[in-house]
Amino acid sequence: MKTILKFGSLLGLLLTIYPPVMYFMGDVDLDRMKWAMGIGMLLWFVTAPFWINRSVNNGQ
Amino acid sequence: MSNRFFKTIVGGTNEYERTPVPAASLKGGKSFLGMYAGEHTAGTEFVIGPLFVAHGVTAGDLVLGLLIGNLLAVLSWGLITGPIAASKRLTLYYQLERIAGKNLVRWYNLVNALMFCFLAGSMIAVSATAVGIPFNLEMPTLTDWLPRTPGWILTVLVMGAVITLVAIQGYNQVSKFANIMSPWMILIFIAAAIVGLAQLGVGSFESLIATAQEVIWNGVPLAGMSKFTVWHIIFFAWFCNMAMHIGMSDLTILRYAKSWNYGFYTFVGVYLGHFVAWIASGILYAVFLQANSGSQEFAPGQIAYQTLGLAGAVCVIIAGWTTANPTIYRAGLALQGIFPKVPTWKITAIVGVITSLAACFPALVMKLLDFVALYGLLLMPMGAVIFADFYFSKKLGFRSEGALSSNSNFSLPALLSWVLTLGFCLALNYFYGIEIFFLGLPGWFVAVALFIVLSKMKYPLAKSFAV
Numbered sequence: 001m002k003t004i005l006k007f008g009s010l011l012g013l014l015l016t017i018y019p020p021v022m023y024f025m026g027d028v029d030l031d032r033m034k035w036a037m038g039i040g041m042l043l044w045f046v047t048a049p050f051w052i053n054r055s056v057n058n059g060q
Numbered sequence: 061m062s063n064r065f066f067k068t069i070v071g072g073t074n075e076y077e078r079t080p081v082p083a084a085s086l087k088g089g090k091s092f093l094g095m096y097a098g099e100h101t102a103g104t105e106f107v108i109g110p111l112f113v114a115h116g117v118t119a120g121d122l123v124l125g126l127l128i129g130n131l132l133a134v135l136s137w138g139l140i141t142g143p144i145a146a147s148k149r150l151t152l153y154y155q156l157e158r159i160a161g162k163n164l165v166r167w168y169n170l171v172n173a174l175m176f177c178f179l180a181g182s183m184i185a186v187s188a189t190a191v192g193i194p195f196n197l198e199m200p201t202l203t204d205w206l207p208r209t210p211g212w213i214l215t216v217l218v219m220g221a222v223i224t225l226v227a228i229q230g231y232n233q234v235s236k237f238a239n240i241m242s243p244w245m246i247l248i249f250i251a252a253a254i255v256g257l258a259q260l261g262v263g264s265f266e267s268l269i270a271t272a273q274e275v276i277w278n279g280v281p282l283a284g285m286s287k288f289t290v291w292h293i294i295f296f297a298w299f300c301n302m303a304m305h306i307g308m309s310d311l312t313i314l315r316y317a318k319s320w321n322y323g324f325y326t327f328v329g330v331y332l333g334h335f336v337a338w339i340a341s342g343i344l345y346a347v348f349l350q351a352n353s354g355s356q357e358f359a360p361g362q363i364a365y366q367t368l369g370l371a372g373a374v375c376v377i378i379a380g381w382t383t384a385n386p387t388i389y390r391a392g393l394a395l396q397g398i399f400p401k402v403p404t405w406k407i408t409a410i411v412g413v414i415t416s417l418a419a420c421f422p423a424l425v426m427k428l429l430d431f432v433a434l435y436g437l438l439l440m441p442m443g444a445v446i447f448a449d450f451y452f453s454k455k456l457g458f459r460s461e462g463a464l465s466s467n468s469n470f471s472l473p474a475l476l477s478w479v480l481t482l483g484f485c486l487a488l489n490y491f492y493g494i495e496i497f498f499l500g501l502p503g504w505f506v507a508v509a510l511f512i513v514l515s516k517m518k519y520p521l522a523k524s525f526a527v
Contacts, residue, residue, distance in 0.1 A: 013247055016371065020251040024258040034369025037251065041371040044244045052240050 008047035015040025080149035086318045092325045095313070098242035100333030101249065103183040103380035106360035107428045108300075109341030113349070114202060114358070115288035116281030119272040122342070125293025126335050132298040133334075134327045136305035142323025144450050145314035152311045153397065156442055159449050160474035161463035168442055169397040175435040176391030177411055180384040181418030184223060185425045187380030188215045190361025190373040199359035200422035203284045207420050216419045223381060224412025227388040228405045238382035246332055248368065248375040249340040255367050256343035260350065276346040283356070295497045296429060297334055302436025302500050308443035358426060388415055433496045440500055441481040444507035445474050449515075458515040466519065473514035481507040
């Protein structure tokens, strides 16, 4: 489960930074970039809290 | 970063508040790297970068100024705060109490709490510029000091109430949330720079240089704004966290450091937040100005939304909220030092009300650079007092920790060093027109000198031997 969550978070971060790079290269328009970043944000929000805090607590 | 660590150092859990941190509780470098990486990418970054653009700084001055100023800030943490923290391992408040006495620390706490309220208020206002987008809220402009519409007041008060309610619940959950959001927020800033540059037509290194110099930081201040030079940038970058480094607030954090040199670890946060993020938010604002020619509107939420969509607006809300929330909580803690019998929730609620009312005034956002400089300046003399007491008491012949050693609740040398230094800075500003950004450096030397001279008179070492 943790692996899936981490994968989701990584995908969220990728969707946050890669679409702007594609937009810069002219490979995607502004609206699609904004949508992709929005999805990336949601992915990060729904996955990161469940593994980041857990790994921190385990580390105490 | 360990949440317990964060809670302990900021949340005031009565852990080692009046004793040195024992060796078993010291933290490794990773804890500090993680904390500092997130701490300096906050809601203020969405305001400071654009204000540099508005103040007409040139591209070369900005980059050079940020490189030098941030380096000086890191050196201040590393060479001034870190060694004292690792040697004494006491909180700022207790260290100050031993030198200046309980009664003076109460006044320090009051000033600190008020400054925290205004800082939190500015962050609520920043968040409101994003929350107001779906309601088509009229946004404040660069020259606004007073609220423009009842809608703005209502939005800010509702946000202030929500944030205060969360702050009453305690600090830990918000600190956890802020830590989780940190990597995403840093990427949003980088994304903002990439998208902004694309929208400004940058396609090569040459066009990047040309656009930076001619479009983004073109050296022309906006109407009603003063002109910033490289010196403004150097001193602002150096002293925007003056309360934390030479003001010694970070003694409370760095007392947990295994090594004195962990103060240098601030370079991660400083160069991410006060270099990358300020440049990125400046680019965002330049895009906004290009798209809305002649606009005086200054609304970080609107600016981020136009370029990055929903993710940009949400980032502004979260950055503002995660900065405002712990700041309200810290203000509550500072006030509780003055009113220890009043329950924490009541103090936090009162702080929340003051903060929300302050947030109604856009001046807090538009004058954020001046406010941040003032905040550091007001608290800095007490950091200089701690520095002078630590390094010069034995060498120059006066008793260390004067209030403690004389069994007093009040130290006149500390009070006079504080008040006279601020008077000196005020005089420099009033009579010689020296801007607030430049007052910290001469002020620090004056505070150190005053404390040494006054302590030699009040707490001479020979006298203590005679006793």
